[in-house]
Amino acid sequence: MASWVPVPEGSPFPLHNLPYGVFKPRRDPSAAPRPGVAIGEHVLDLSVLHEAGLFDGPLMRPNSHCLAQPTLNAFMALGRPAWKEARATITRLLSSDCPTLRDNAALRARALVPLSEAAMQLPAAIGDYTDFYSSREHATNVGIMFRGKDNALQPNWLHLPVGYHGRASSIVVSGTDIPRPRGQTKADTAPAPSHGPAKTMDFELEMGFFVGPGNALAEPIPVDRALDHIFGLVIFNDWSARDVQKWEYVPLGPFNGKNFASSISPWVVTLEALEPFRCEAPPQEPAVLEYLREAERTTFDIALEVAIQGERMAAPATVSRTNFRHLYWTMAQQLAHHTSTGCNMRPGDLCASGTISGPTDASLGSMLELSWGGTREVTLAEGEVRKFLQDGDTVVMRASCARPGLAPIGFGECVGKLLPPR
Amino acid sequence: MASWVPVPEGSPFPLHNLPYGVFKPRRDPSAAPRPGVAIGEHVLDLSVLHEAGLFDGPLMRPNSHCLAQPTLNAFMALGRPAWKEARATITRLLSSDCPTLRDNAALRARALVPLSEAAMQLPAAIGDYTDFYSSREHATNVGIMFRGKDNALQPNWLHLPVGYHGRASSIVVSGTDIPRPRGQTKADTAPAPSHGPAKTMDFELEMGFFVGPGNALAEPIPVDRALDHIFGLVIFNDWSARDVQKWEYVPLGPFNGKNFASSISPWVVTLEALEPFRCEAPPQEPAVLEYLREAERTTFDIALEVAIQGERMAAPATVSRTNFRHLYWTMAQQLAHHTSTGCNMRPGDLCASGTISGPTDASLGSMLELSWGGTREVTLAEGEVRKFLQDGDTVVMRASCARPGLAPIGFGECVGKLLPPR
Numbered sequence A, B: 001m002a003s004w005v006p007v008p009e010g011s012p013f014p015l016h017n018l019p020y021g022v023f024k025p026r027r028d029p030s031a032a033p034r035p036g037v038a039i040g041e042h043v044l045d046l047s048v049l050h051e052a053g054l055f056d057g058p059l060m061r062p063n064s065h066c067l068a069q070p071t072l073n074a075f076m077a078l079g080r081p082a083w084k085e086a087r088a089t090i091t092r093l094l095s096s097d098c099p100t101l102r103d104n105a106a107l108r109a110r111a112l113v114p115l116s117e118a119a120m121q122l123p124a125a126i127g128d129y130t131d132f133y134s135s136r137e138h139a140t141n142v143g144i145m146f147r148g149k150d151n152a153l154q155p156n157w158l159h160l161p162v163g164y165h166g167r168a169s170s171i172v173v174s175g176t177d178i179p180r181p182r183g184q185t186k187a188d189t190a191p192a193p194s195h196g197p198a199k200t201m202d203f204e205l206e207m208g209f210f211v212g213p214g215n216a217l218a219e220p221i222p223v224d225r226a227l228d229h230i231f232g233l234v235i236f237n238d239w240s241a242r243d244v245q246k247w248e249y250v251p252l253g254p255f256n257g258k259n260f261a262s263s264i265s266p267w268v269v270t271l272e273a274l275e276p277f278r279c280e281a282p283p284q285e286p287a288v289l290e291y292l293r294e295a296e297r298t299t300f301d302i303a304l305e306v307a308i309q310g311e312r313m314a315a316p317a318t319v320s321r322t323n324f325r326h327l328y329w330t331m332a333q334q335l336a337h338h339t340s341t342g343c344n345m346r347p348g349d350l351c352a353s354g355t356i357s358g359p360t361d362a363s364l365g366s367m368l369e370l371s372w373g374g375t376r377e378v379t380l381a382e383g384e385v386r387k388f389l390q391d392g393d394t395v396v397m398r399a400s401c402a403r404p405g406l407a408p409i410g411f412g413e414c415v416g417k418l419l420p421p422r
């Protein structure tokens, strides 16, 4: 099935994707942010479809005002049956054989905005953000560096998806520059700590999921119903100041080393769009406890890459290629564990996976691992080597799904440039 | 100065206090939540004053709609000059010699609601919540129990106010029952973890402050301007499942052991009301880094107590008496440190102090410390002893300020009952 909106070869946003985002039209700086879906090189303005009364299914007709708000929270709250109906409506309106928008020049002109004219915003007001630590390879690598090979994985790691609460206020959308933070650090050899610009700046390649319908306090989400509470995924860059983190994190966990910024890609790719890319999740041994046991152990096959472009470089250089499917703990297990005590989720909450590292040296999701704690140089290009990030470096993360016989889809990019300290 | 509203002897809410809260009138279940201040045994409905145009000062006249909203976030955002003007207006309207409300029976009937008729709500939509760990006595006690006397304080503890990000969604207002959470735990002697109702339930006696005006991302709040960003304080009970916390917290900090619930008292006591109770903060040695150095090292003298009432007990039994002034790290230092990396605060964010323990056995702020890790019994009453909380126990926290020659003020109570697991 094709769309009457042109979709260039290799576009991450064919008709089979339809990721949701929130944007402001650049030509009208006073316009309110509104939801859209990406199609080819355009954004379809969903608030225009709402005003035109085009969401005419039984679930969305009374609820399509949710698609004319400055965040997607209300739409996320509606749940999968409404999301499926909205997707079917949008798919129909964009299909080659549907004249409704295609042949209505005035409506089309209002509804279709070139991507270059759309200033992307955060897709949701994020109430709470949690960061997991679900890559066995990443946890093992960090463990070896910090505690040696024999105690690499903590005793709890294979029994529960370790996670911690993060800072929601400083989550920014792709394209936002990140000044190098100042912080308190202490070199191993220094007699006392000092305060100044962080020296060992890093990215963390992660994916995050947005929560759809939440759960009431004291009512855990069962693992086998968890996916019904997940709206979709974004690329997540958990910027980290390693020297700040190292000095502060014992015993209560990462705090200032993480809370200055996290970047997300603007387009939320729904589980509906990801469904064709479902695959097996890694086997778990020892067996997990009942509340984490899944009837079917599946995840999604999402190829990931990170590239860095220094200020003197002509193009970004790829430093890592890995895959979401490597994660030991699935999103369903994360959500079941997070709510197992009764902790309540709200629509628009964000849960990130933790750094996604693969099994090889070319698939590590952070500079900490790529440079093995700063002990080896990573070559980006002729004369450009890094142990950690330098001021002026732009970090570009990409995610996409491809399978023989299927139209590939993508997440677009999550981009951020590290600026000198303010 | 006295009020024409009767204030019984010993009331926590005399004219000098005027704490802010959000309530629904019980007689009208469909009424929207609205801000009020407590005075004696009544709530003054600020939305009624707004509608009557009684906020007539230059700062509040154009902004008094902030006091007719379902949360205090917009009012918190206005900042100290506006808060002072609002306080002056409310003080005048409630003073014995002011006829405006006193002699207008119709307006008075609408504006004054008996406390017993006010269903208290959360005072703000809490964007982010952070829990500090600022009591030297508490950190030392926990350190001795977990690591022994020689390594009680971690190396970073005297150099920075240790804190971690908490869960905002599960903060509830005083009076909300707390079902005992289920969670994953592992006994030291068990070969593997198990999942079930937490066994070692605890409270943590804390105070929390609400952030007023925030800061932009990448613009730290200097320590000597930090108090301008603080609206006021509440009592904070950080319910904790110790067995869950113990198994999960290495290396990324507390998560499920804390995120099922935290309770706050409904009335936010402002820094204006607390000003007469300012006192010296404990000396700091070694000297702190420049960004944490205060021109004047002051805090507030707030007496705190915790009482527990089991289901068979006729009245709560006090188990601890301590004081906010013992805290080693001040609120100004907490805020300066939290934002030192550029982390942005938003109006309505909440920062809790961490468990407040004093120097004696009678001033410990958690059952973990009172029972010394479950090794000794705490006697509540004839035949009622505890190591940790039992189902049916109601935890009552109180806070108040008294000084010779000054009218005492109070925070009221923060109450919660531990229910059996659902």
Ligand SMILES: [Ca+2]
Pocket: A131, A204, A206, A238, A354, A355
């Ligand atoms: Ca991370």
Ligand SMILES: [Ca+2]
Pocket: B131, B204, B206, B238, B354, B355
């Ligand atoms: Ca605490």
Ligand SMILES: [Mg+2]
Pocket: A237, A238, A239, A240, A257, A258, A259, A260, A261, A262
């Ligand atoms: Mg980060």
Ligand SMILES: [Mg+2]
Pocket: B237, B238, B239, B240, B257, B258, B259, B260, B261, B262
């Ligand atoms: Mg708690």
Ligand code: NI
Pocket: A042, A112, A113, A114
């Ligand atoms: Ni066009």
